[in-house]
């Protein structure tokens with residue numbers, strides 16, 4: 001596997017050393033029934049915003065001041081595993097997650113080079129979706145299932161525990177489903193598989209394509 005060069009990513013940088021809470025790019029009711037407005041209110045306004053606020057507070061701590069001003073990706077890759085890298089990882093995971101859903105220029109299927117790579121490696125778009133969902137369902141506890149690519153464009157489906165992100169494996173993050181219970185429990189209770197299956201209907205593949213082609 002050829003690992004990516006971090007400089008090829010669109011780095012998530014702070015403004016004057018402080019990370020900003022990014023607004024949702026759609027109305028909170030638009031993702032129903034895959035994700036209800038109530039779930040989005042908790043998930044974005046409480047959980048995600050909490051990670052941003054906590055990270056900004058941590059920079060006041062002497063042991064973390066040296067990392068102030070770095071991008072999320074640089075913190076994740078360079079800081080010792082700690083509460084700091086956990087907050088940075090969760091902010092990056094959630095920003096990549098929230099922005100990948102419906103938008104005015106939404107596309108319901110992958111296209112061009114990404115579609116070719118998926119079909120080459122997984123046989124069909126449907127078989128890719130099955131494998132991706134199965135890995136999300138099988139992830140024990142809290143975490144994320146990711147589609148990523150290496151520097152050659154080869155695809156990988158990985159399970160990332162807790163706040164982990166595939167950049168730590170040298171991969172370019174493309175698409176993710178959040179399998180922490182806070183992402184679906186209000187709407188689907190224990191039916192994680194049903195929730196993951198519903199997410200395909202709101203996924204904006206046009207954006208996923210732009211993450212793949214650089």
Ligand SMILES: [Fe+2]
Pocket residue numbers: 043047094178180182183
């Ligand atoms: Fe989450």
